[in-house]
Amino acid sequence: MHYDLIIIGMGLSGLMAARVAAEAGKKVLIIGKGMGCLTLFSNTIDLLGKIPETVKLEDGLSQWIHDHPDHPYGKMGLEKIEEALSSFNSFFPPPYTFQSKNGTNSLVPTAAGTLRPTYLIPSTMMKGISLKKKKALIIGFQGYKDFYARRLADLFNCRGITLSLAENPQKEMTSTALARLMEQPFLRDLFSAEVKKQIRDEEIIGLPAVLGVNDPTKIRKEIEKKIGASLFEIPVPPPSIPGLRIFNRFKARLLQKGVTFLSGHPVTKVVLKGNRCEKIEVSHPPITNSYSADRFILATGRFLGGGLIADRLRILEPIFNLPVAQPGSQEKWFEGSFFDEHPIHRAGILTDVTLRPVDERGNLSFENVWVAGTILSGHHYLHEKSREGIEIVTGYWAARNAMRQ
Amino acid sequence: MPGSMNEKSWPKNNSDVCIRCATCMAVCPVSRVTPLFPGPKQAGPGAQRFRKGNDPSVEEWIDLCIGCHLCDLACPSGVPIAELNLLAKAKYLDEKGRPLRDWLLTHTYRFSGPASFLSTIANLLLKNRVIRWIADALLKIDQRRQLPVYESPTFRQWFKEHPSEGSKKIAYFYGCFINTNEVDVGKATVQVLEANGFEVYLPPQECCGLPVLGSGNFKEARKMALKNVSSFLKTIRSGIEIVFSSTSCGHMIKHDYGQLLNIPESEKVAEHFFDLFEFLRNLKEEGTLNTRFKELPLKAAYFAPCHLRSLGIGLPVLEILRLIPRLELENIEADCCGLGGTFGFKKEKYEISQEIGKDLREAIDRIKPKVVLTDCEGCRIQIRHLTGLKVQHPIQILREALTEPKE
Numbered sequence: 140m141h142y143d144l145i146i147i148g149m150g151l152s153g154l155m156a157a158r159v160a161a162e163a164g165k166k167v168l169i170i171g172k173g174m175g176c177l178t179l180f181s182n183t184i185d186l187l188g189k190i191p192e193t194v195k196l197e198d199g200l201s202q203w204i205h206d207h208p209d210h211p212y213g214k215m216g217l218e219k220i221e222e223a224l225s226s227f228n229s230f231f232p233p234p235y236t237f238q239s240k241n242g243t244n245s246l247v248p249t250a251a252g253t254l255r256p257t258y259l260i261p262s263t264m265m266k267g268i269s270l271k272k273k274k275a276l277i278i279g280f281q282g283y284k285d286f287y288a289r290r291l292a293d294l295f296n297c298r299g300i301t302l303s304l305a306e307n308p309q310k311e312m313t314s315t316a317l318a319r320l321m322e323q324p325f326l327r328d329l330f331s332a333e334v335k336k337q338i339r340d341e342e343i344i345g346l347p348a349v350l351g352v353n354d355p356t357k358i359r360k361e362i363e364k365k366i367g368a369s370l371f372e373i374p375v376p377p378p379s380i381p382g383l384r385i386f387n388r389f390k391a392r393l394l395q396k397g398v399t400f401l402s403g404h405p406v407t408k409v410v411l412k413g414n415r416c417e418k419i420e421v422s423h424p425p426i427t428n429s430y431s432a433d434r435f436i437l438a439t440g441r442f443l444g445g446g447l448i449a450d451r452l453r454i455l456e457p458i459f460n461l462p463v464a465q466p467g468s469q470e471k472w473f474e475g476s477f478f479d480e481h482p483i484h485r486a487g488i489l490t491d492v493t494l495r496p497v498d499e500r501g502n503l504s505f506e507n508v509w510v511a512g513t514i515l516s517g518h519h520y521l522h523e524k525s526r527e528g529i530e531i532v533t534g535y536w537a538a539r540n541a542m543r544q
Numbered sequence: 545m546p547g548s549m550n551e552k553s554w555p556k557n558n559s560d561v562c563i564r565c566a567t568c569m570a571v572c573p574v575s576r577v578t579p580l581f582p583g584p585k586q587a588g589p590g591a592q593r594f595r596k597g598n599d600p601s602v603e604e605w606i607d608l609c610i611g612c613h614l615c616d617l618a619c620p621s622g623v624p625i626a627e628l629n630l631l632a633k634a635k636y637l638d639e640k641g642r643p644l645r646d647w648l649l650t651h652t653y654r655f656s657g658p659a660s661f662l663s664t665i666a667n668l669l670l671k672n673r674v675i676r677w678i679a680d681a682l683l684k685i686d687q688r689r690q691l692p693v694y695e696s697p698t699f700r701q702w703f704k705e706h707p708s709e710g711s712k713k714i715a716y717f718y719g720c721f722i723n724t725n726e727v728d729v730g731k732a733t734v735q736v737l738e739a740n741g742f743e744v745y746l747p748p749q750e751c752c753g754l755p756v757l758g759s760g761n762f763k764e765a766r767k768m769a770l771k772n773v774s775s776f777l778k779t780i781r782s783g784i785e786i787v788f789s790s791t792s793c794g795h796m797i798k799h800d801y802g803q804l805l806n807i808p809e810s811e812k813v814a815e816h817f818f819d820l821f822e823f824l825r826n827l828k829e830e831g832t833l834n835t836r837f838k839e840l841p842l843k844a845a846y847f848a849p850c851h852l853r854s855l856g857i858g859l860p861v862l863e864i865l866r867l868i869p870r871l872e873l874e875n876i877e878a879d880c881c882g883l884g885g886t887f888g889f890k891k892e893k894y895e896i897s898q899e900i901g902k903d904l905r906e907a908i909d910r911i912k913p914k915v916v917l918t919d920c921e922g923c924r925i926q927i928r929h930l931t932g933l934k935v936q937h938p939i940q941i942l943r944e945a946l947t948e949p950k951e
Contacts (some may be wrong), residue, residue: 173622315572
């Protein structure tokens with residue numbers, strides 16, 4: 140099979156790239172070893188959490204771009220970042236939108252008991268950012284071990300309760316099971332009645348982010364009406380239902396546009412001719428399928444999904460064997476303490492301003508390959524809190540640049 | 545009849561590559577609806593660390609894995625979760641023994657010949673309430689589940705009387721269910737292939753073995769696989785490729801024969817064994833697909849079966865059927881129909897099967913189609929049961945759209 144564009148990697152950057160190309164009428168294949176990592180992290184959209192909440196993000200970002208020309212944001216510039224973000228936002232028209240509060244970062248309460256700075260927040264989480272200003276009640280579910288309401292209440296200085304729903308005498312529950320239950324009208328009635336009994340004078344009610352997969356805003360509204368208070372979702376450990384909502388939205392729209400999705404099997408080989416990639420081979424034992432394309436985008440992420448791997452001496456990119464900006468010799472990869480800024484997380488693929496891979500001297504590695512997402516070098520997304528921003532912006536522009544050629 | 549564990553068939557991948565990220569938990573249809581199954585992360589690589597060859601199995605919940613493979617497709621680390629589950633299930637059932645019910649459900653091919661011949665009587669018996677009640681009470685085959693009816697003549701009998709003509713040859717693996725219970729799917733396949741200039745040939749074949757493998761019986765699955773592979777190799781060596789219209793049988797033959805059952809030369813079969821719509825898409829790529837379609841003003845919804853997704857060929861049905869003018873085709877956004885082959889017929893699993901199906905039914909309700917299309921007979925049985933709608937194999941719609949289908 141031949142395609143206009145093949146995207147390797149099914150995370151947010153790959154999905155953004157697929158969208159751009161599909162909307163330009165191109166024949167697109169998106170291929171992932173798995174389904175990407177959207178269900179692991181992405182509850183909200185981080186752009187640059189490092190910028191204090193008191194500063195307009197646009198101003199902070201302009202300064203950041205100025206100070207960090209090698210950062211993916213530095214390479215793209217402010218205008219391109221805004222264009223990509225608005226493209227992402229157009230996939231989420233009301234009611235389930237992603238918005239910032241007054242163009243600044245906001246602190247979103249998490250199930251880990253932290254207040255986490257982030258930029259674009261799904262509408263179901265918005266009320267959570269006023270946790271400190273309003274009287275809040277936090278609700279957990281018996282059997283759901285990723286969310287301890289009382290512990291959170293202690294940390295956030297409010298009241299917390301754990302509900303046991305009689306019709307639901309389950310011993311152990313996952314976020315996916317809870318989200319599915321919330322989609323059943325009888326359970327919503329039961330939940331609302333129970334919450335109503337428990338409310339004293341609280342104005343906002345927080346619960347784990349499980350208000351259904353398909354239509355969370357409808358579910359939220361219905362419960363709010365019944366309990367007479369505002370409801371907000373709190374991000375939880377994986378699997379993340381808000382992340383799944385993003386994945387499902389992209390997948391449904393892209394299938395409609397004729398994009399081909401292949402997941403579950405790794406790209407095992409690339410076939411090169413000069414400095415062009417001709418095709419990729421995908422191993423699906425006992426057979427190997429090959430797919431050719433005019434252009435390729437590499438968006439395989441970092442160590443977690445295998446976009447980057449490390450041997451004892453070096454960090455490697457296993458598919459194209461692209462040059463990787465190294466974090467020095469191995470003894471320098473890690474700092475002393477877990478939460479330090481470890482140099483290994485700066486390793487990544489070097490590119491030119493159009494996101495095509497280059498070596499240390501700036502020579503182009505391939506003519507028809509572009510790179511997007513966190514696999515890029517020059518950032519430290521964990522510390523900057525810039526994961527989704529980098530994915531959206533570089534995924535969008537890798538595809539735009541590739542289409543231009 | 546116990547199957548036996550083949551030491552060589554132990555996973556080729558190490559379960560320790562699991563990083564416990566829980567992506568699989570986002571897609572498992574079973575753990576989403578019941579707390580009785582702990583989900584792929586725990587059932588597969590999690591429990592694998594505590595499983596030793598000689599220790600007795602302790603997890604009766606392993607039998608609740610429906611075998612959809614959706615976890616395999618989601619895993620970012622390449623853990624063969626469904627395979628780990630199947631091996632653990634086989635070991636558990638080897639120790640515990642399999643009920644007569646499981647033998648009956650997985651050996652329908654043995655009595656489907658006479659049942660088709662005496663279809664009037666057989667169908668009356670299968671619909672009879674007393675008989676279904678007895679099956680429920682004694683065999684634990686859920687009486688709320690309607691058993692598929694037998695048709696006469698069989699597909700094979702029909703084909704014997706049907707002179708197939710064409711300039712190129714193609715072989716067809718039709719599978720047990722098409723032969724005796726959904727003969728028209730087989731006819732449609734033959735007619736569409738002929739309309740594309742192929743002479744259809746039916747190689748000697750028998751049950752692919754998936755039903756017995758699904759209940760953890762490796763030994764018997766192997767026997768069936770050996771017979772099929774030897775027949776298919778003859779077909780392939782004479783230069784003829786093979787297509788299949790049932791995605792689960794196709795997945796079994798193409799991928800499980802080699803990977804799980806270690807059947808010699810099965811990889812040669814796999815290279816020449818194609819999903820029907822994948823084959824038609826290849827014709828489209830070559831520019832030889834017959835696209836003289838008439839207008840078909842109809843609203844249809846397509847459901848991609850789990851085993852089609854794990855074939856890793858995309859959704860070729862959408863690509864082909866979207867060529868038909870005025871056919872309004874929507875993809876159903878749902879995972880797994882919940883039938884899982886014989887899984888949903890078993891009394892202790894019926895409720896789970898229905899709960900999983902509920903999500904699919906709601907997704908179909910949102911689309912409001914006139915007809916639902918899906919490649920797998922199990923999914924068709926389940927969607928009929930869930931919605932009461934007309935449910936067809938996509939090839940039947942394609943035949944309808946071809947202006948001059950051969951009779």
